[in-house]
Amino acid sequence: MQRGVVCGVMAGAIWGFIFLAPRLLPDFSPLLLSSGRYVMYGLVSLVVALPFAKKLAAKLTRADLVALVKLALVGNLLYYMLLATAVQMVGIAPSSLIVGILPVTVTLAGRRDHGAIDLRRLFWPLVLVIGGIVCINIDVFSDAGGSATSVLTKLGGLACAAGALAAWTWYAVVNARYLQANTHFNGNEWSVLWGIVTGVLGALLWVLVLLLPSGTVQAAVSTERWQMFWAVSLALAVGGSWLGNTLWNAAAKRLPLTLSGQMIAFETLFALLYAFVYDARLPRLPEILAIVLLLAGVSWSVRQHAVGKPASRAELEAPAH
Secondary structure (H helix, E strand, C coil): CHHHHHHHHHHHHHHCHHHHHHHHCCCCCHHHHHHHHHHHHHHHHHHHHHHHHHHHHHHCCHHHHHHHHHHHHHHHHHHHHHHHHHHHHHCHHHHHHHHCCHHHHHHHHCCCCCCCCCHHHHHHHHHHHHHHHHHHHHHHHHCCCCCCCCHHHHHHHHHHHHHHHHHHHHHHHHHHHHHHHCCCCCHHHHHHHHHHHHHHHHHHHHHHHHHCCCCCCCCCCCHHHHHHHHHHHHHHHHHHHHHHHHHHHHHHHHCCHHHHHHHHHHHHHHHHHHHHHHHCCCCCHHHHHHHHHHHHHHHHHHHHHHHHCCCCHHHHCCCCC
16 A cells, blocks of 8 residues: 555646746747647557557557547647746646645536436535635735736636646546546557647647737747757657656556555645745645635545446546546
């Protein structure tokens, strides 16, 4: 069990970095941040798939390909584009806390699925989550940090964070349902195919950006900044998308569902830690309250879900970002 906890914490530490990346690259548009990251992820997935490429191609159907394209567009490209926009507009803390309630939204979205728990058991966890969201909104609009960001920009950033949460909630539910109905791929094979399709779509998006008039999407930046861009994109691809998923699956195999589900909270915690270190400041009181309320609500929800619906640990074995 100790090894599983270590793997879960390490996965959270790696995934927390995806929230910091847009802050490291504020001079790059979210569109390029998303396409660049997933072009690199596609290349990594292609390399991983080479030893069993023929086996994958033989099992792949047209329906699988259509599903992969939809999942990649929403669960990868759209999700990270919205997340990067949110981080650049309102910061890491609000974005990570809003996206961090994913376990709760997935439970709510799957409420009609077989084995779903009674929503009345989620009443108090949801009260805590709502309280946390209220606290983080109070902090965003209180100008406690001396931000000169306009109210419209803040609203847009929070909307993008909510959109990222919605995109990944949709992905998590639709992906799980598809894999349950189509069992000819194991989790690793599906993850690799998802990565390759995402890489192709990311490359097409990049080509589209290149075809647009100069400066339409991306302002001119120095060669050094482009080098930084590709270094961060590679780190996100190898770490955030491949190594993080591997560590998470290792944790899910070794931990009971009640504990492995709560390991997801470490992603939010590490994202917040990186944000406060990067900004060289301590969290403000509304942020502290939001962190406590949201993490408590999410953890309580996961525990209620696990008690109400005994499930296989394999349910948590899925690419998380």
